[in-house]
Amino acid sequence: xxxxxxxxxxxxxxxxxxxxxxxxxxxxxxxxxxxxxxxxxxxxxxxxxxxxxxxxxxxxxxxxxxxxxxxxxxxxxxxxxxxxxxxxxxxxxxxxxxxxxxxxxxxxxxxxxxxxxxxxxxxxxxxxxxxxxxxxxxxxxxxxxxxxxxxxxxxxxxxxxxxxxxxxxxxxxxxxxxxxxxxxxxxxxxxxxxxxxxxxxxxxxxxxxxxxxxxxxxxxxxxxxxxxxxxxxxxxxxxxxxxxxxxxxxxxxxxxxxxxxxxxxxxxxxxxxxxxxxxxxxxxxxxxxxxxxxxxxxxxxxxxxxxx
Amino acid sequence: xxxxxxxxxxxxxxxxxxxxxxxxxxxxxxxxxxxxxxxxxxxxxxxxxxxxxxxxxxxxxxxxxxxxxxxxxxxxxxxxxxxxxxxxxxxxxxxxxxxxxxxxxxxxxxxxxxxxxxxxxxxxxxxxxxxxxxxxxxxxxxxxxxxxxxxxxxxxxxxxxxxxxxxxxxxxxxxxxxxxxxxxxxxxxxxxxxxxxxxxxxxxxxxxxxxxxxxxxxxxxxxxxxxxxxxxxxxxxxxxxxxxxxxxxxxxxxxxxxxxxxxxxxxxxxxxxxxxxxxxxxxxxxxxxxxxxxxxxxxxxxxxxxxxxxxxxx
Numbered sequence: 001x002x003x004x005x006x007x008x009x010x011x012x013x014x015x016x017x018x019x020x021x022x023x024x025x026x027x028x029x030x031x032x033x034x035x036x037x038x039x040x041x042x043x044x045x046x047x048x049x050x051x052x053x054x055x056x057x058x059x060x061x062x063x064x065x066x067x068x069x070x071x072x073x074x075x076x077x078x079x080x081x082x083x084x085x086x087x088x089x090x091x092x093x094x095x096x097x098x099x100x101x102x103x104x105x106x107x108x109x110x111x112x113x114x115x116x117x118x119x120x121x122x123x124x125x126x127x128x129x130x131x132x133x134x135x136x137x138x139x140x141x142x143x144x145x146x147x148x149x150x151x152x153x154x155x156x157x158x159x160x161x162x163x164x165x166x167x168x169x170x171x172x173x174x175x176x177x178x179x180x181x182x183x184x185x186x187x188x189x190x191x192x193x194x195x196x197x198x199x200x201x202x203x204x205x206x207x208x209x210x211x212x213x214x215x216x217x218x219x220x221x222x223x224x225x226x227x228x229x230x231x232x233x234x235x236x237x238x239x240x241x242x243x244x245x246x247x248x249x250x251x252x253x254x255x256x257x258x259x260x261x262x263x264x265x266x267x268x269x270x271x272x273x274x275x276x277x278x279x280x281x282x283x284x285x286x287x288x289x290x291x292x293x294x295x296x297x298x299x300x301x302x303x304x305x306x307x308x
Numbered sequence: 309x310x311x312x313x314x315x316x317x318x319x320x321x322x323x324x325x326x327x328x329x330x331x332x333x334x335x336x337x338x339x340x341x342x343x344x345x346x347x348x349x350x351x352x353x354x355x356x357x358x359x360x361x362x363x364x365x366x367x368x369x370x371x372x373x374x375x376x377x378x379x380x381x382x383x384x385x386x387x388x389x390x391x392x393x394x395x396x397x398x399x400x401x402x403x404x405x406x407x408x409x410x411x412x413x414x415x416x417x418x419x420x421x422x423x424x425x426x427x428x429x430x431x432x433x434x435x436x437x438x439x440x441x442x443x444x445x446x447x448x449x450x451x452x453x454x455x456x457x458x459x460x461x462x463x464x465x466x467x468x469x470x471x472x473x474x475x476x477x478x479x480x481x482x483x484x485x486x487x488x489x490x491x492x493x494x495x496x497x498x499x500x501x502x503x504x505x506x507x508x509x510x511x512x513x514x515x516x517x518x519x520x521x522x523x524x525x526x527x528x529x530x531x532x533x534x535x536x537x538x539x540x541x542x543x544x545x546x547x548x549x550x551x552x553x554x555x556x557x558x559x560x561x562x563x564x565x566x567x568x569x570x571x572x573x574x575x576x577x578x579x580x581x582x583x584x585x586x587x588x589x590x591x592x593x594x595x596x597x598x599x600x601x602x603x604x605x606x607x608x609x610x611x612x613x614x615x616x617x618x619x620x621x622x
Contacts, residue, residue, distance in 0.1 A: 090599060100602045103364075118589045285430050
């Protein structure tokens, strides 16, 4: 393949990664923004989403689409409930003191991951996509015969990958509506701005916390369900999205949802593009160092206004 | 007895008890305890920053690995002897902790945890990236002839135990002295109330940096000795897990107590050891213990002992 189609292919792959990453990172950012909790177990909720998707689809059987649609509803719901319970029984009792909270979420990370290892096993398992037609993409060329369309071999994408991108956009629009238009979103934003004042005005701050923690986890789980037909479900798959989400949330400015979305798209795309042309390990070295230095010299993030 | 002589008696007693165990323990536990002592050196290093200064670093594996690779790589590629390699390991950890400390301490709280985590991740990826020299995840073995330190063959089980004990005893005494020193007391003051310490005229940044460098260098010393004593250098020791483990050991044993790191490391090592007999998912123990500790026992074992029985415990 020539350079042009190759680059476009890398961007398409990057866009799929960016879509999934955006959902995961927005979940992390929401939890940090409203609750001031750094959730180290966030990647495990993503993993749980993928693993539960496998469980649901393999139990239901029938046409892959039936199982998948069921998984899209059941997995985020269950993960959200688990996370809300974790908030009520663990984080709330710690009164969200930063150091204890982070230690507790590290503990939760190991518990979730290892329980999955016991219950699900160490294998990576695939989930069939509900639909998966290949689309070949055309490429244009200026040859001897002038302008011509060609169909380079291997140059294309699948309908499922495009659907992932569309789904992520739809969910984000829904989330934005929830935050900006609904009463619930208003309460969440009020809690984010001034927790004590919100409580003084009789807002159910404790319920908001459990709900936000559940919602953040459900977003990660949804991302996990969406990715599982492309990547297999494995009990260790949470580490990578956790690191990337951290990078995204920090660069986007902690707690700023718009910044998070922007950073996720930029990083997801560039990660896809960079790892096609360079060593992915080198890219990771540079991006982790970059994030550390941003926190040191510009703690409000590249787009954010708030201090950590 | 005064608190001071009680302290002295207790710590000398612990060292003597460990020496006594050398002669009575069966082979398996003997080897285990040697490992525990080296790892408690690492935990004691971590405790200086976490327990005494009140800073949570999630990247101490970087310092441990700096010591380990600083000595391992100089042996493997530059033909250093064990003595020079050990020194190279400690110096690498010193330099890296100075750089990381100077940068990371510009932040505080949550940002500090993430910055240290990110630096350690970058270190781990760097080890993987230079797989040609470091052999990545697989790691490499330090050959027996390279593990002779001042004529002592460190691959011998008996020598290994005694050298580990020597390192442990030295670090224990240094920590004890440090905690009682002016510097150590200022660190505790910073932990308890940073603003007040600043108002009293202490240069907070300088004290914190000193703590991070001392802590990082001790961690590197533990890493360098681990490589030389057990003959293996691998990228696993640079992963997040090895940043979390000292946190777990110190929390369990009691943060801000001199003996806590030993107690926590020993307890946790045996707990993980036992549970790995039953399941491959033995790290679940670490997770459960972390959650339970934050919920119900933030003082840890020695912290509880201090609160209930021995108020003079340093």
